[in-house]
Amino acid sequence: MKRLTILGSTGSIGCQALEVIKAHPDLFSVTALVGGYNVNKMAAQCQEFMPKYVAMADEIAACALRKLLDEKKIKTEVISSKHAACELAKLSEVDQVIAAIVGIAGLLPTLAAIEAGKRVLLANKESLITCGRIFMDAVKKNGAQLLPIDSEHNAIFQCFPQQVQQRLGDVSLVEQGVSSIILTGSGGPLRDIPVAEFGDVTPEQACAHPNWSMGRKISVDSATMMIKDWNILKHVGYLTLLPSRSKWCCIPSLLFTPWCVITTVVYWRNWALLICGYLLLMRWLILIGLSQVLTLSIFARWER
Ligand SMILES: NC(=O)C1=CN([C@@H]2O[C@H](COP(=O)(O)OP(=O)(O)OC[C@H]3O[C@@H](n4cnc5c(N)ncnc54)[C@H](OP(=O)(O)O)[C@@H]3O)[C@@H](O)[C@H]2O)C=CC1
Numbered sequence: 258m259k260r261l262t263i264l265g266s267t268g269s270i271g272c273q274a275l276e277v278i279k280a281h282p283d284l285f286s287v288t289a290l291v292g293g294y295n296v297n298k299m300a301a302q303c304q305e306f307m308p309k310y311v312a313m314a315d316e317i318a319a320c321a322l323r324k325l326l327d328e329k330k331i332k333t334e335v336i337s338s339k340h341a342a343c344e345l346a347k348l349s350e351v352d353q354v355i356a357a358i359v360g361i362a363g364l365l366p367t368l369a370a371i372e373a374g375k376r377v378l379l380a381n382k383e384s385l386i387t388c389g390r391i392f393m394d395a396v397k398k399n400g401a402q403l404l405p406i407d408s409e410h411n412a413i414f415q416c417f418p419q420q421v422q423q424r425l426g427d428v429s430l431v432e433q434g435v436s437s438i439i440l441t442g443s444g445g446p447l448r449d450i451p452v453a454e455f456g457d458v459t460p461e462q463a464c465a466h467p468n469w470s471m472g473r474k475i476s477v478d479s480a481t482m483m484i485k486d487w488n489i490l491k492h493v494g495y496l497t498l499l500p501s502r503s504k505w506c507c508i509p510s511l512l513f514t515p516w517c518v519i520t521t522v523v524y525w526r527n528w529a530l531l532i533c534g535y536l537l538l539m540r541w542l543i544l545i546g547l548s549q550v551l552t553l554s555i556f557a558r559w560e561r
C-alpha cells in the first residue's frame with residue numbers, strides 16, 4: 258500500500274489523481290492533501306478520502322474548512338502555517354508525493370518532498386522551468402525520484418531505456434545516442450483564430466481547450482502556445498540538455514497536430530525514432546507514475 262500526499266488536490270490534476278486512488282483502494286491511500294482556497298471541494302475530498310492532515314493556503318480557508326469538518330465530525334487535522342504544505346510534503350509516513358500546485362506556489366513544497374527523498378510525481382511545470390538544475394541536484398543528493406506526469410515529458414521519458422530513465426539529470430542524452438526531440442503542439446482553442454483577432458478572445462474562449470480539461474493557467478499557456486516554450490525550458494533542466502549541445506526542435510508548423518495524441522518524437526543517431534503519446538487521459542500518466550511501472554502493464558480499473 259503506497260501512502261500519498263497530494264499537493265494541489267483540489268485542482269484538475271489533483272482531482273484526477275484522487276480518481277485513480279479511488280479506483281485502486283488496495284494499492285494507494287491518501288495521508289495528506291494540500292489545497293489553496295477551495296474550501297468546499299477540500300471538505301468533500303476529506304469526507305471521501307479521510308486524510309490524516311490537510312493544509313490550506315491561508316488561515317481564513319483553514320478556519321472555514323475546520324468548521325465544515327467539525328459539522329461532519331471529520332477528524333482531519335487542518336493546518337495553514339507558512340510551511341504547512343512543505344511539512345505535509347515531507348511526512349515520514351508518506352511514500353509518494355504528487356506535485357500539482359499550479360505556479361510558483363508549488364516550488365517549495367515540491368523541493369521539500371525531494372529533500373525528504375520521496376518519489377515525486379511532478380505535474381508542476383514551473384519548478385523545472387525556474388529551478389531545473391537546483392531540483393535535479395537535490396534529487397541526486399537526497400536519493401529522491403522525479404517522474405514527470407505532464408504529457409510531453411512523460412512521453413519523452415517513456416521513450417528512453419531504463420538506464421537513462423534512472424539517471425535523468427545526470428546523463429548526457431547526446432552520448433546516449435539521442436539526436437533530437439520534437440514536441441507537437443495542438444494550438445488549443447485558438448488554433449483556427451487569426452492572430453489579428455486575438456484581442457477579442459475572452460478568458461472563457463482561451464480556456465476551452467477542445468481536447469484537454471485542464472486548469473486555467475495551463476489552458477491559457479496552451480492557447481497561446483507559450484506552453485511549448487515552457488516545455489523546452491523544462492527539458493533543458495530535466496534532461497540536462499543544453500540547446501547548444503543538441504539539436505532542439507519544437508516545430509509547430511511541421512507537427513501541428515490538433516488531436517493531441519502524439520506528443521513527442523525522439524530521434525536517435527541510428528535513425529530509429531520513437532513516438533509516444535496518450536489517448537487524452539492524464540489518469541493514465543498518474544497511474545503509471547504511482548504504480549512505479551514504466552510501461553503500460555497495469556490495467557486501469559475504471560476502464561472495465
Ligand atoms: N491539468 C492538466 O491536465 C495538466 C497540468 N499540468 C501542470 O500541473 C499543475 C497543476 O495544474 P492544474 O491541475 O491544471 O491547475 P488547477 O488550477 O486546476 O489547480 C491548481 C491547484 O493548485 C492549488 N493552489 C493554487 N495556489 C495555491 C497556493 N498558494 N497554495 C497551495 N495550493 C495552491 C489550487 O488550490 P485551490 O483550487 O483550492 O485554490 C489547486 O489545487 C500546473 O503546474 C500545470 O502546468 C501539467 C500537465 C497537464
Ligand SMILES: CC(=O)[C@@H](O)[C@H](O)COP(=O)(O)O
Nearest residue numbers: 407408409442443444445479
Ligand atoms: C496535458 C498536457 O500535459 C498539456 O501540456 C498538453 O499536452 C498541452 O498540449 P497542446 O498545447 O499541444 O494542446
